[in-house]
Amino acid sequence: MSTREKKDLLAETDRLREEGRQEEARERLLALTARFPDDAEVAYRTACVHDAMGLETEAAPYYERSLAGAGLGAEDRRGALLGLGSTYRVLGRYGQAVETLGRGVEEFPDDGALKTFLAMALFHTGEHHEAMRLLLRLLASTSDDRHVQRYRSAIEHYAKDLHATT
Known part of the structure; x- marks a missing residue:
């Protein structure tokens, strides 16, 4: 063939x-x-x-x-x-x-x-922390939602350390 x-x-x-x-x-x-x-x-x-x-x-x-x-x-x-x-x-x-x-x-x-x-x-x-980190970074970088984009830097910050309070 x-x-x-x-x-x-x-x-x-x-x-x-x-x-x-x-x-x-x-x-x-x-x-x-x-x-x-x-x-x-x-x-x-x-x-x-x-x-x-x-x-x-x-x-x-x-x-x-x-x-x-x-x-x-x-x-x-x-x-x-x-x-x-x-x-x-x-x-x-x-x-x-x-x-x-x-x-x-x-x-x-x-x-x-x-x-x-x-x-x-x-x-x-x-590995919940790593799973959340991946999803938060993905959300921050791909969402067209204006509210998500407004808080993008905060979302990316917390994606690095979900236990951070500031």
Whole structure:
């Protein structure tokens, strides 16, 4: 099978997913995965369809495989790190979630979604201060709310030390 044929089949599975035909997309992706077990892009798409169907246990190995290989573009890599980290969190594998999402934040420091999911994972590990710090900094830097922006410097100050009173 040529690269072009594989791309066409992946585009078809994307279309099926967009049409809400998740199971049909899943079946086609599983067949592609059997043919291309080391293909990072195929593994990523297979992980995504399982994740979207609420099959996190099945999604995790595909996310892992997609990140272990070469060939993911930056946006897919970002999505795979977020997807795997979030999946680990849902499965109660909080330490792995923190490690994966932390790696994602290191690679993509401007990604607010990765920071948000990292904060949720940190909460589950009892690292409440760090989770709040991340969320407060994210809120201060991304909110368009004029009231938040009015107090941005105070929010950023307290994000450094929630125990501060001045």
